[in-house]
Amino acid sequence: MRLRILSLLVGLLAIGAFVMASDPGPWFDPVNCAFCKQFANEPGLLDHMHHEYHQLHNGMMQITHVDTEFESAFSKAQVGVGGVVKDMQAGKPVTTCRHCSAQGALFQAGVMPDLVKRGDDYIIVFTSSDTTLVKQIQEFGKNSADAVAAMAAEKKAAKAAPAPRFFASG
Numbered sequence: 001m002r003l004r005i006l007s008l009l010v011g012l013l014a015i016g017a018f019v020m021a022s023d024p025g026p027w028f029d030p031v032n033c034a035f036c037k038q039f040a041n042e043p044g045l046l047d048h049m050h051h052e053y054h055q056l057h058n059g060m061m062q063i064t065h066v067d068t069e070f071e072s073a074f075s076k077a078q079v080g081v082g083g084v085v086k087d088m089q090a091g092k093p094v095t096t097c098r099h100c101s102a103q104g105a106l107f108q109a110g111v112m113p114d115l116v117k118r119g120d121d122y123i124i125v126f127t128s129s130d131t132t133l134v135k136q137i138q139e140f141g142k143n144s145a146d147a148v149a150a151m152a153a154e155k156k157a158a159k160a161a162p163a164p165r166f167f168a169s170g
Contacts, residue, residue: 027147029097034087036097038080042073049074053145058134059111059127060141068120099147102140109133 025032030040039045048067053060066074088094096104106126111133116123126137 025097027098027143028151032095033097033100034084034094035081035100038077038084039074041080042070042077045070045073045077051144051148053141053148055138055141056125056127058129059125059137062124062126062141062144064122064124065120066122071120099144102143106133106137106140109136111137 028036030036030046039049045066048070050065052063052065054063084094111126111128114125114127116125126141128134128137
């Protein structure tokens, strides 16, 4: 499993030039982004994946939690991501969201993240000794954290919204 994830990350290094980012679009786009769509196509998976982004002095750390009962769906999505990588390597145009485009740009710049799988968590650490890349990594992490927080707030607001009233009280 770890080798498959790392091989996908390495594959992304070679494909940055073929990425066609949605303009400007949302940070994450599970409808149009070829990568995000792989996860959205697995029923219930997006509701059972949770992401955290933490700044480090030389980069950032991403923690993705996948609920145990959705590990199989997560693995299937990763296989789908591998197919998208192959399409890109073959020179096929692929639409991506801002998140996936930014992550691809980091890979293309030579950032090679470290991955640790611990229980239901995937811990991915993006670091660099190049201060320019550190700033890009940290900006990527901040944008990702902000987008995750905004989605969580929208979800919470939708749950808290009162049910529509069909009859006037009176």
